[in-house]
Amino acid sequence: MKPLLRNLTPKIIFITAALLSLLPFISPAIALSMGLILAQLIQHPYAAASQKATHLLLKISVIGLGFGMNIFSTIEAGKEGIVFTVISIFGVLTLGYLIGKSLKIDFKTSSLISAGTAICGGSAIAALSPVMKANEKQISVALGTVFILNSIALLVFPAIGHLLQLSQSQFGLWCAISIHDTSSVVGAASKYGEQALQIATTVKLARALWIIPVSLAASYFFKTDKTKIQAPYFILLFILAILANTYIPFAAKAAPYLVEFAKAGLSLTLFLIGSGLSFKTLKSVGITPLIQGTTLWILISIASLCAILALTST
Structure with missing residues (x-):
């Protein structure tokens, strides 16, 4: 009986905490913090399933957020961010290559960290890893680096x-x-305000489309089959949700409920991400990839902030 209880207890704790993260008064930052704390206290009872659920939940949540947006303001937000997007992506990829080389980090690991920082975190790493023929260790180090910095960003950026x-x-x-991952971008922006959320989501998903040209370049460089390239098709559904909210009265009436559902899904997504970041995971990343990721992140954060303050009006 006792061994059975020992096996059940982590599952009960995990499921209870996951359900708590769905409550409306639990913000994305709190949900992430709950996951991080839990990761240090118990062994993850659903590690493999949680990883799969995270990707699916994020896509569903992002699509749901589209029902809270208007196509005209979305286009305006996208136009505002396009110059910053292009310059920052090429700047981060170049700097990432130079920093990775100077720190003597494995080229594929360094490239995955750079792409994750430049484009959209874990989604970019997942899309590029088969194209680059990266092994499990290289992928896990890159993902660990990005998720650690994501967690910090979600907590400190609003402040x-x-x-x-x-x-x-x-x-x-x-x-x-x-901020690397779409989940943390949306989480931080939703804490700041509705307008910030709309702009952040639109610009971030526009950045995510750069997975396609970067993957094509990587397939040429690493001589892999172009059919391995994973296009972010859920972005099309996000756009359709915005169009439905703008032009279809029935969708507009249901929109507030869909958006609340999406926000709850986002909190659960961040809880699942946090629950996978145990001390063992952090230790496995290693110091030099973390230095590369942190340096890139600090540089892009400071440079983009200075550019935004100089070029945009309040």
């Missing part, structure tokens, strides 16, 4: 934004450029 008195549009743009 910095308020300290610097950034406007909603400035903060949304800064999040989209400087």
